[in-house]
Amino acid sequence: MSIRLLLLEIGLFSKWRLITAIILSTILSAVSLFIIKNAVVGFINTSVVGSGMVTEFITLFGKRRVNDILYSSHWPFLLKLISxxxxxxxxxxxxxxxEKRRLFFKSLNxxxxxxxxxxGSPDTKFKPVYxxxxxxxxxxxxxxxxxxMDTLIMEERNAQRTKNELITNVSHDLRTPLTSILGYLSLITEDxxxxxxxxxxxxxxxxxxxxxxxxxxxDLFEYTRVQNHQxxxxxxxxxxxxxxxxLVEHNRIEIEHRQFVCNETYCSNPLITEADGNLLIRVFENLLxxxxxxxxxxxxxxxxxxxxxxxxLVKVISYGNPIPALDLPHIFERFYQVDKSRGMHSESSGLGLAIAKSIVEIHEGEIKVESGVEKTVFSVYLKSLSQDEQSLK
Incomplete structure (x- = not known):
């Protein structure tokens, strides 16, 4: 233990306990030195060995020199002080x-x-006062x-809430078309x-x-597989x-049927990434x-x-009603739809963009959206393979 650490720990003691320790140490030191001195003098006076050792010491150094050391120098005082x-x-x-042991058990208690x-109260936090x-x-x-534990409990609660929301939304979304199917089939069956x-x-x-x-x-099965990393x-x-x-060529008929024009603009550089094409195409199919x-x-x-x-960077730009600013942060959440606010009533699952975001993240990429009065831009960022990486692949 270093002197600095020792002083810091001593500083944790109460003032009165520190003063008491100093006083008792001083008294016990004086008493102990007095007892030791009397024991040594008694040993010398009563023991042949002790007397012989003193005689030999005086003979070795000389009586006059010994007297000078004992009575005419500062060595006896320094020796007593050091002792x-x-x-x-x-x-x-x-x-x-x-005292340290006492404080330890006090802190432990x-x-x-x-x-x-x-x-009794899980919200209580341990304060580092020990x-x-x-x-x-x-x-x-x-x-x-x-x-x-709090994080795990919160995640468990969120998972349970998510599960309940999923069941509620799925039940609603599946019940609506199923009710229509049963209704029209009933009309057909009953002529x-x-x-x-x-x-x-x-x-x-x-x-x-x-x-x-x-x-x-x-969509539901695909979203579940993506979320469960299956x-x-x-x-x-x-x-x-x-x-x-x-992608554009495969959707050419639908694009023309809806009387849309699709403009493609690509840079001259090779745009090669490492990805699962079957999954990645799902992202851009949804955006298109x-x-x-x-x-x-x-x-x-x-x-x-x-x-x-x-x-x-891949951008898919459309020109329709803007997505409200309040909806933009939630646009990639499951079952989140802004159709009504954009003047459309579509029968979508509300899972397409959530699936797209999960697939992009699987590829260590990022998907963003910006929406203004004139246009809405979905931007997809994917890692590009360098020439060296392409040759290695």
Whole structure:
């Protein structure tokens, strides 16, 4: 133990206990030196060995020189002072150890009391008021455990709330099309239609609702797999420009049917990332689908891809009603829809953007959204493979 640490710990003692220790150490030191002196003198006077040792000492150094050392120099005083100091330190350390032990058990009892209080009131926090460094470390460890437990409890509560919300939302979303399907099939079964045209109309509606129900279930299963990390991700070098070009080409009929124009703008640099193409295409299919759904002001979609530092930046831009600022932070949350605020009533699952965000994060990327009066921009950032990395792959 260093002198500095010792002084710091002594400073933790109460003033009166410190004064008492000094006084008792002084008294005991004086008494002990007195007893030791008398014992030594008695030993010399009564013991042949002691007398012989003194005689030999005087013979060796000379009687006059011994007298000078004993009576004419400062050595006897220094010897007494050093002896007193050594004995004083000995007794003081004994008092110090006893006081330290007392403080340790006092702090330990306080820790036990605080632990019992925590059991009765979990909101109670352990305060580091203990005077022993080991107990301080123990207190910090207990607080870390408590903090971890609080976090786990909070996560468990959130998971339970999420589960309840999921069940509620899924039940509502599945019940709506299912009710319509059962209603129209009931009309068909009971022959409550006027003619073949009306029968065909009922069948078409039931088919559309069945398709919607199938899509809702598919989205739900996909979202569950993504959240539970059950997706098998097979990453390999992927050309983003080729993937986006194929996406637009595959949706060309629907784009033209909706009378939209899709503009593609790609930089001249190679845009290669390491990704699972089957998963990543799901992200841009969702963004393109939303652009077709909400681009009601200007029937135009702009798809841009370029390099942004070491990332590939893909933007999908649509021109419709803006997403309200209050909705933007929640746009990627499951079941969150802003259709009504944007003047549309779509029968979507509300899981598309949540799935897209999870897939992008699986690829260590990032997805953002900006929305203004003129346009809404979804930006996807993906890691770009360098030429060296591409050659290694």
């Amino acid at each position: 007193f100091f050594i004995v004083f330190i000995f007794y003081f350390l004994l008092f110090y150890r006893r 306080q820790l036990v009391t605080d632990t019992k209080k925590y059991v 005077q022993d460094k080991n107990l301080l470390q123990l207190t910090e460890s207990i607080n870390m455990i408590i903090s971890k 409550k239609y006027r003619d073949e045209v009306e029968l065909r109309h009922y069948i078409d509606i039931a088919y559309e609702k069945s398709t919607l129900l199938h899509r809702l279930i598919q 997706l098998k991700v097979k990453k390999e070098p992927l050309n983003i420009k080729e993937m986006l070009g194929q 689908s939303n652009a077709l759904k909400y681009g009601i002001k200007k029937k135009q979609i702009d798809i841009c891809a370029t390099l942004d530092n070491k990332n590939i």
